Amino acid sequence: MAMVRLLQPEDAAAWRDLRLHGLAHNPQAFGASLAEEQDLPLDWFAERLGSTPVFGAADATGVMTGTVGLGFMRGEKVRHKGFLWGMYVRPEARGAGLGRALLQAAIAHATGRVEQLRLDVVADNAAALALYRRAGFSAYGTEPRALKLGEDYLDEVLMALRLPPAPAAPG
Ligand SMILES: CC(C)(COP(=O)(O)OP(=O)(O)OC[C@H]1O[C@@H](n2cnc3c(N)ncnc32)[C@H](O)[C@@H]1OP(=O)(O)O)[C@@H](O)C(=O)NCCC(=O)NCCS
Incomplete structure (x- = not known):
């Protein structure tokens, strides 16, 4: 399996390609939409990689x-918390442990920096729910109608x- 690493701004073209693939083929898995990101310049993706930890693996x-992003809250009262975003593995690479490896890399990076991590997952996404549960995440609620895709909630x-x-x- 491909090795997971912290992406750098130089990875922007490959990451953009993967992210747009995800937004096109699994729109329900993202809070963002393809229309919002497909025409953004490469620099936007490079800046994102330079400003927040994003993990990826290449064949x-x-x-x-595959990729997953990690964000940190900034305010004094919330900076003990981080959040995961943008988890995506290409269909042909699924079922081989890459999602788990990406998640482990993000959790390892967050450990010592924040005290807890959160994430949102569409309620019928059985694969992602199982992935997160297996990594120790537990559900604490449901947001009804959290996303609206066309006329579907x-x-x-x-x-x-x-x-x-x-x-x-040490010492
Ligand atoms: C969810 C996703 C990231 C999983 O990636 P993956 O590389 O296939 O996952 P892994 O092979 O590492 O599997 C790890 C665990 O996830 C769970 N899992 C993965 N695919 C699953 C499936 N199709 N059905 C049920 N559980 C599944 C299992 O618990 C698995 O552990 P196990 O093999 O020991 O049982 C991938 O299916 C994906 O990119 N889906 C589309 C985008 C998406 O849904 N992103 C998440 C948005 S919140």
Whole structure:
């Protein structure tokens, strides 16, 4: 399986390609839409990779096969929290552990930086719900009609994971 790494601004073209593929083929899996992102310049994707941790994995030919993003809340009272966004694995790469590896990389990066992680997942997305549950996330509620795609409304399950405290500094 492809190795998961923290993406850099130089990965923008491959990441853009993967993200637009996801927005086109699994629109219900994202809060953003294809129309919002497909015409944005490459610099926008590079800036995003430079300003927030995004993980990805590429196959032997350099095609990016999976990604997940990690965000951090900023305000004084909420900066103990992070959130996951943009989890996507290309259909041909699914079922081989890449989603789990991406999630583990994001959780490892968040551990010691924040105390808890949250995410939203469309209520009928059984694969993603199972992936997150298996990683320790638990559901704490449902937002009815969280997304509207055309005339269709989708409910989202809200999930959270408590993280262990940062390891004590040596000495
Ligand atoms: C959800 C998604 C990221 C899973 O990626 P993946 O690489 O196929 O997942 P993995 O192979 O790492 O599987 C890890 C765990 O997820 C769960 N899982 C993955 N695919 C599943 C499926 N089709 N049905 C049920 N559980 C599934 C299982 O618990 C699995 O662990 P197990 O194999 O030990 O049982 C992928 O299906 C995807 O990109 N879907 C479309 C976009 C999407 O839904 N993103 C999430 C938005 S919140």
